[in-house]
Amino acid sequence: MTTPNWNLPLDALPEHCDVLVVGAGPAGSACARLLALGGLAVVLVDAQAFPRDKVCGDGLVPDSHAALRRLGVHDEVMRLARGAGSARCVAPNGGFVDIAGELAVLPRRELDALLCRSALAAGALMAAPVRFELPLTDAAGRVVGAKLIQGNQSRTLGARWVVLATGALPAPLLAAGLCQRRSPSGMALRAHVRHPGLDAELRELRFVWHGRLRGGYGWIFPGPDSVFNIGVGLLDSLQAETPQAPWRRRRPNLRHMFEEFLQVDPLAARLMQEGEVRSELKGAPMRCDLAGAQWSRPGLLVTGEAAGATYSFTGEGIGKAMETGMAAAEALLAHAGLASAGGSAVNPAAADDATALGYQVRLEALLPRFTTYRQAASFNRWPGLVNLIIWRAGRSPKIAAKLADVLNERRLPGSLLTWRGLRNLLTPG
Ligand SMILES: Cc1cc2nc3c(=O)[nH]c(=O)nc-3n(C[C@H](O)[C@H](O)[C@H](O)COP(=O)(O)OP(=O)(O)OC[C@H]3O[C@@H](n4cnc5c(N)ncnc54)[C@H](O)[C@@H]3O)c2cc1C
Incomplete structure (x- = not known):
């Protein structure tokens, strides 16, 4: 696999994209790869420049x-x-x-780099070190992008959907208004x-x-x-x-x-x-048990460990991070009207509801485990x-x-x- 540019600076990003995926761990990269393979304009950002390590059992x-x-x-x-x-x-x-x-x-330094590259090879852009600060909302409170920070520079990026794949720290969930439990499992x-x-x-x-x-x-x-x-x-x-x-x-x-x-x-x-x-x-x-955070709000989905996708008892979560990231991508591709020409024929509120429900159904299928x-x-x-x-x-x-x-x-x-x-x-x- 060739290595396209990664760690782009903030000002190399477009004004707008179909989906902004925040967090380039297994959940975010898996999600970004499927979305990009589905033909969408995807921007992936991470607070750390890649390759980076992640504390894990590997x-x-x-x-x-x-x-x-x-x-x-x-x-x-x-x-x-x-x-x-x-x-x-x-x-x-x-x-x-x-x-x-x-x-x-x-080691996660290698695994995550490979997964991130696979998303870029599918057509996603990746900027880092770039921190997600806040979601941007319209007058109705729907998420329509995010405020991003790199060093002392900040800017907004418009996105039809945002996916939070930010792992176990609660700050991004709190900023998005979706954190139900601050403490880890x-x-x-x-x-x-x-x-x-x-x-x-x-x-x-x-x-x-x-x-x-x-x-x-x-x-x-x-x-x-x-x-x-x-x-x-x-x-x-x-x-x-x-x-x-x-x-x-x-x-x-x-x-x-x-x-x-x-x-x-x-x-x-x-x-x-x-x-x-x-x-x-x-x-x-x-963060375990598929608990501790709301899974969505209009315009935004939460996936991977941010959604609690790590098993308690064993602490394993790489597989379920990728699985839930792919579930988010599938729900977006199937219901959000993103894949249709411009999405203009789709009633936006109905598409939001269908996307949230489509994602919820996929996560609920994992709940018994x-x-x-x-x-x-x-x-x-x-x-x-x-x-x-x-x-x-x-x-x-x-x-x-x-x-x-x-x-x-x-x-x-x-x-x-x-x-x-x-x-x-x-x-x-
Ligand atoms: C010590 C330890 C051992 C483990 N061992 C195993 C194991 O052997 N096998 C296994 O399957 N699982 C294991 N796990 C669990 C596994 O590490 C997680 O389930 C997995 O990393 C979750 O992937 P993720 O993509 O959801 O999140 P992460 O891998 O945490 O990726 C989240 C990414 O989001 C970025 N980010 C966070 N906040 C922001 C922000 N505001 N703006 C931009 N980017 C942001 C981070 O920099 C990070 O790159 C272990 C966990 C720990 C702590």
Whole structure:
């Protein structure tokens, strides 16, 4: 793929475009690519110049692979990534089970650059570092563009639609009047560490649960060039804004949790003791459960992690960011009147309603998965239960296959990752 111009200055942008996509992470770039392939004039802006890093585990789980295929960039991603055939789930008592799946690891600096380039190759323009400040509205309150800032320069850009794909920070949602919850659903931190000596021992994506990591888990994901992504995430304890339960009042220190991880997992300890640190420990928030923000207002859609498209329980969100970004693009192409000649034949208010509804229907189709993952997040608090699940799955190929179906999204997790599903899982027969 050739590299068209990116990081354009603000004054290189046109006065007006069909769709302004704010945020060039997986959600924004996927959305921009589909819209540009659909023939629309698309401007993508990001607050950071590309390529840029994003604090993440860099793990591509099966839904990411499916989304990358839909975008037509899977082969290119896999030429750079390190593939893996399973996720190793390690129980607090040291037992483990390998769950088969199509998995890979690619640092976000490379993944996001590739996705952004794919949007540009489809015809989108990309300006950065450019910050979205505010939506512009008409007399009726419909969004008709945005105020953008670069350094000490600011300007407006007219757009028939704006898509906010700004990730987990609440500021852009607040500016757009769509933020329903400021605080994150979870927090995680990670480092990159090179250690060629561990290549043979760490082939799978390794997830470690332990009583001392209660409320979350630790991971080691093997990336290209013997560089491992190691981190811990807390995916349950921050969920309630008005905490009822005592364990939710505690806000554990993630660096302390990381130290605990090194004490309970020998491979994590070896990696940190013997390896060469390539990027220091850094943390970031997560917005989960498809909650915490309104999904739209007339003239504007919210997508990716800004819309809460990261799973609680696992903290995975790259795949769903791309999926929801593509859902936003599909809704715009199908209903917004953008694809018709000038859109003039379309009643604008009806088109706005149809677009919002079309997007809502697509996101609601994903809700059952998010709901079950939210329920399952509470398992992270019960180490004994995790011991039991991993022990059972390790002895029953049938149960391991069911868990693989969940990981590969061939089955809704609803039947497994709930308390009732769990009882069935643990009942022999
Ligand atoms: C430590 C950690 C580990 C994780 N590990 C994994 C994992 O292994 N696998 C997985 O699938 N998911 C993982 N996740 C979740 C994953 O990182 C997110 O789900 C994913 O990045 C969401 O993509 P996005 O495109 O919605 O947002 P982002 O990737 O956050 O992109 C948003 C973009 O918007 C830009 N932006 C923000 N505000 C503005 C503004 N005002 N103006 C202009 N631009 C703006 C930002 O600069 C950024 O480039 C992890 C998260 C964390 C914190």
